Amino acid sequence: MKISSAEDRFTVHYRLFGVASLREARDKSRLIALEQTVELPDDLVAPGPIRQHIVGQQISLKKLKDGSFESVLSYPVGTTGSEIPQFLNVMFGNTSIKPKIRVERFDLPKSLLKTFQGPRFGVKGLRALLKEPKRPLLCTALKPMGLPSRELAKLAYQFALGGIDLIKDDHGLADQPYARFEDRVPRCAEAVEKANRETGRRCLYLPNVSVSIPTLWKRLLFAKKEGAGGFLVSPGLVGFDVMHQMAVDKRLGLPILFHPAFLGSFVVDPHHGMSHYALFGQLARLAGADGSIFPSFGGRFSFSWDDCRQIAQGCHDKMGDLKPIFPVPGGGMSLERVREMLDVYGQDVIFLVGGGLFRQGPDLVENGRYFRRLVETSSN
Amino acid sequence: MKISSAEDRFTVHYRLFGVASLREARDKSRLIALEQTVELPDDLVAPGPIRQHIVGQQISLKKLKDGSFESVLSYPVGTTGSEIPQFLNVMFGNTSIKPKIRVERFDLPKSLLKTFQGPRFGVKGLRALLKEPKRPLLCTALKPMGLPSRELAKLAYQFALGGIDLIKDDHGLADQPYARFEDRVPRCAEAVEKANRETGRRCLYLPNVSVSIPTLWKRLLFAKKEGAGGFLVSPGLVGFDVMHQMAVDKRLGLPILFHPAFLGSFVVDPHHGMSHYALFGQLARLAGADGSIFPSFGGRFSFSWDDCRQIAQGCHDKMGDLKPIFPVPGGGMSLERVREMLDVYGQDVIFLVGGGLFRQGPDLVENGRYFRRLVETSSN
Numbered sequence: 001m002k003i004s005s006a007e008d009r010f011t012v013h014y015r016l017f018g019v020a021s022l023r024e025a026r027d028k029s030r031l032i033a034l035e036q037t038v039e040l041p042d043d044l045v046a047p048g049p050i051r052q053h054i055v056g057q058q059i060s061l062k063k064l065k066d067g068s069f070e071s072v073l074s075y076p077v078g079t080t081g082s083e084i085p086q087f088l089n090v091m092f093g094n095t096s097i098k099p100k101i102r103v104e105r106f107d108l109p110k111s112l113l114k115t116f117q118g119p120r121f122g123v124k125g126l127r128a129l130l131k132e133p134k135r136p137l138l139c140t141a142l143k144p145m146g147l148p149s150r151e152l153a154k155l156a157y158q159f160a161l162g163g164i165d166l167i168k169d170d171h172g173l174a175d176q177p178y179a180r181f182e183d184r185v186p187r188c189a190e191a192v193e194k195a196n197r198e199t200g201r202r203c204l205y206l207p208n209v210s211v212s213i214p215t216l217w218k219r220l221l222f223a224k225k226e227g228a229g230g231f232l233v234s235p236g237l238v239g240f241d242v243m244h245q246m247a248v249d250k251r252l253g254l255p256i257l258f259h260p261a262f263l264g265s266f267v268v269d270p271h272h273g274m275s276h277y278a279l280f281g282q283l284a285r286l287a288g289a290d291g292s293i294f295p296s297f298g299g300r301f302s303f304s305w306d307d308c309r310q311i312a313q314g315c316h317d318k319m320g321d322l323k324p325i326f327p328v329p330g331g332g333m334s335l336e337r338v339r340e341m342l343d344v345y346g347q348d349v350i351f352l353v354g355g356g357l358f359r360q361g362p363d364l365v366e367n368g369r370y371f372r373r374l375v376e377t378s379s380n
Numbered sequence: 381m382k383i384s385s386a387e388d389r390f391t392v393h394y395r396l397f398g399v400a401s402l403r404e405a406r407d408k409s410r411l412i413a414l415e416q417t418v419e420l421p422d423d424l425v426a427p428g429p430i431r432q433h434i435v436g437q438q439i440s441l442k443k444l445k446d447g448s449f450e451s452v453l454s455y456p457v458g459t460t461g462s463e464i465p466q467f468l469n470v471m472f473g474n475t476s477i478k479p480k481i482r483v484e485r486f487d488l489p490k491s492l493l494k495t496f497q498g499p500r501f502g503v504k505g506l507r508a509l510l511k512e513p514k515r516p517l518l519c520t521a522l523k524p525m526g527l528p529s530r531e532l533a534k535l536a537y538q539f540a541l542g543g544i545d546l547i548k549d550d551h552g553l554a555d556q557p558y559a560r561f562e563d564r565v566p567r568c569a570e571a572v573e574k575a576n577r578e579t580g581r582r583c584l585y586l587p588n589v590s591v592s593i594p595t596l597w598k599r600l601l602f603a604k605k606e607g608a609g610g611f612l613v614s615p616g617l618v619g620f621d622v623m624h625q626m627a628v629d630k631r632l633g634l635p636i637l638f639h640p641a642f643l644g645s646f647v648v649d650p651h652h653g654m655s656h657y658a659l660f661g662q663l664a665r666l667a668g669a670d671g672s673i674f675p676s677f678g679g680r681f682s683f684s685w686d687d688c689r690q691i692a693q694g695c696h697d698k699m700g701d702l703k704p705i706f707p708v709p710g711g712g713m714s715l716e717r718v719r720e721m722l723d724v725y726g727q728d729v730i731f732l733v734g735g736g737l738f739r740q741g742p743d744l745v746e747n748g749r750y751f752r753r754l755v756e757t758s759s760n
Contacts, residue, residue, distance in 0.1 A: 003526055003558060031680075036552075037524070037525055037526075037552065038523060038524030038525055038526065038552075039521075039523055039524065039525075039550055039551075039552060039734065039735075040523060040524050040734070040735050040738070041735050041739075044735055044738050044739065045524065049526070050524055050525075050526035050527070053526075054524070054525055054526035054558075078556050078557050078558065079525060079552070079556060080554075080556075081554040081555040081556045081557075081591075082555075083554060083555065083591055083592040084592065085554070085590050085591060085592060085614070085617035085618050086552075086554040086555075086556075086590070086591070086617070088616075088617055088642050089551070089552060089554070089590065089614065089617055089641055089642065090552070092642060093551065093552070093614070093616075093617070093641035093642050094551075094640075094641055094644075095644075096616075096641070096642050096643065096644030096645050096648075097640060097643075097644030097647075097648070097675055097681050097682075098644065098648075098681060098682065099648045099682055141419075143418060143419055143420060144417070144418030144419065144420050144425065144430055144434070145417055145418055145419075145430075145434055145459060146383055146417075146418065146429070146430035146433075146434035147430070170419055171419075171469070171473065171474075172416075172417065172418075172419060172459070172466075172469060172470070172473070174460075174461040174463060174465070174466040174469070175461040175462075175463065175466075176458050176459060176460075176461045176466075177458050177461075178383060178434075178458065210465050210466070210469065211461070211463055211465060211466070212463040212464065212465060212621050212624075212625070213593065213619070213621050213622060213625050214625055234465070234469065234473070236468075236473075236476075237465035237466070237468055237469055237473070237619070237621075238465050238619045238621060239593070239617070239618045239619030239621075239622065241592050241593050241618060241619075242593060242619065244592075245592070245593050245594055260474075260477060261469055261473035261474055261476070262468050262469065262472060262473050262476050263476065263477075264474075264475075264476030264477030264478065265476050265645040265646045265649075265652060265653040265654075266645045267477075268476075268477070268478075268479045268649065268652050268653075269645075269648065269649045269652065272645060272648050272649065273645040273648075274645075295477055300411075301477050301478060302477075302478065302479055354419065354420070355419075355420050355421050355424055358420070358424050359421075359424065
């Protein structure tokens, strides 16, 4: 293909910290534009189409109130090779190694959004599956690691009976000898199905599939056959492309929850990495998640109220025809916080309660019912 | 499997920053031990084998000179499910989301090292392939993105003729329309082979395979068939497990260079993430790299002399029977720096020069020869 100015371009909004002047910001931006594409010093890039079109183009550059700079660069969609790993590479590959640069957001043209497709279900699709058109949804996790499969299945049954909508494996359940994947998944799926027959509801069981590549698709298809209602995956552990492929694979066709394990370093430093909006909102959604799990403000992690609000925005904001997805705040939240969280996240939210659900009382079914009533009452 | 005290355990050395007292450090360590395993508050973990053996155990805790604390925790090998993604998860999954905690190193028992296997070639194996028993090796990259395959192949031919040992794709070359993988790889492999016939040497061509999962193995096998001499992969883009599987897959059996793209956020903040030693040394090696590429001190990135020395140590230090691997310093290094770098890295190093090789003069073959002479002279 000939390099052409007619090619669609996508933009990345970088935030530059510790920069003294507009001129320095311009120089730093130029280094990003080169680093992310040709990886050559400016004077070694010959005049011509590569210099004109492949090297990132400065779309805008402005100083923000806090003294940092916002630099918007554009790249041709061809640089991504239509693949998620290479999209990540152009967006932030080598530049991730430089301090004081943060990806705030990205904007993809319709052509590239269509290539990547995004979530299969999104908010509406998942609601349709569950036949719950309006209220916030409820999610919990099977834990702890170390329990045998039959005990995990017993928990799943109780939670499903109590009215939880989505029951996922704890993100630490993989294929350990204590509860093998092939033993655990059928038992838990069956337990949830049994509860569904009794309640008439449609609780889904989502096994964790953040596992090794050679067995991954075998396990995915096995889990589906055995009655899994969706999947939990940690792109930090297995790569964003795995989640993307799970979303587009028609043989699977089940909703996906994104887990943030091993991705914390991208957001812990507010002057580096990626914004909460871009990582847990935009990227999770672009790569096919139907719900994005993250540690909510007020829990045992350090995300602020504003970080969380931004994630919710990244889940909902217009991204071409990509479906909006659910923010899934969790991480040590307690039942008492439900009302406050509804104010931030709105109705299109999945509340993830793990430990808090055990703490309410000795009867797990009752704890689930309490949780569900609380959400139903608060959201009316 | 029954949970047992007889199970082998691996240890992770965490560094805790911003902690005021030994007591606070102990509390913080306990939270890590719980977070990385059972993910439940301490009071919800019932007495019994899960509490005793699954929850991380405190092996040591001490205050360091700089006021930070070093906390060593151990976990049973079973928690990893014998898979790289789940090993990463237990080591640092959710704790990555907490500020001021850094993984400094990990120590695996022989059983787990044997499971993961590590590099197939390592220093000795790669030297044997190249028939270069002693001197530092030379590596360069085909660039820029945007060049058609025939131009990239022309560069490859010149570099091989000039005496470069390893010619890799730039890490930004994927499967773009400007130079499709299936077009580029055979051309470049053939160009290097042609030069090898002329020089009698054994230069290797390593295409970049940081690509989408469904096509990955097809591309790997295709590249091998077409004469690729190894692979370049960015685990930050495709997951560490992909590299690991490439290393253990007998159908491939080719050396692997690890590229750090998209991993920078783990090391940019010295009070968070992972140490250079653990990430670019230990983990690269555990997951099967034969050489670990990183931006050397003095280049256009910000790694310090000490960061780089630590990476080299992580590549060489005793890790059971795992083979030592090559540190591959690059990132804007110039030819003049070779002597200084030999002092830091020793002879078992691969020098990666990209742009610098273009800068030396208009004749790329001559530039390669100059570079090679420089290394041969300096390392005598």
